[in-house]
Amino acid sequence: xxxxxxxxxxxxxxxxxxxxxxxxxxxxxxxxxxxxxxxxxxxxxxxxxxxxxxxxxxxxxxxxxxxxxxxxxxxxxxxxxxxxxxxxxxxxxx
Numbered sequence: 001x002x003x004x005x006x007x008x009x010x011x012x013x014x015x016x017x018x019x020x021x022x023x024x025x026x027x028x029x030x031x032x033x034x035x036x037x038x039x040x041x042x043x044x045x046x047x048x049x050x051x052x053x054x055x056x057x058x059x060x061x062x063x064x065x066x067x068x069x070x071x072x073x074x075x076x077x078x079x080x081x082x083x084x085x086x087x088x089x090x091x092x093x094x
């Protein structure tokens with residue numbers, strides 16, 4: 001399984017949704033799992049992004065599907081990066 005870092009920014013609509021229904025965050029996490037991903041960690045952050053999510057997925061196709069599906073709703077925008085563990089990086093140099 002591959003690991004990805006997904007940074008998300010809420011739109012005005014997304015902020016309204018979270019304000020009226022904060023549990024919606026957990027519902028989206030379940031939807032991510034139904035699309036083939038697994039939330040390994042999730043934090044609300046300060047700065048230009050609202051959330052950082054560490055997601056495990058089969059590969060680029062799956063994480064792309066997740067990002068496109070979430071973004072198509074109009075409540076958030078995503079920026080996604082592939083992440084490589086330090087252990088795997090060191091092993092690749094041997």
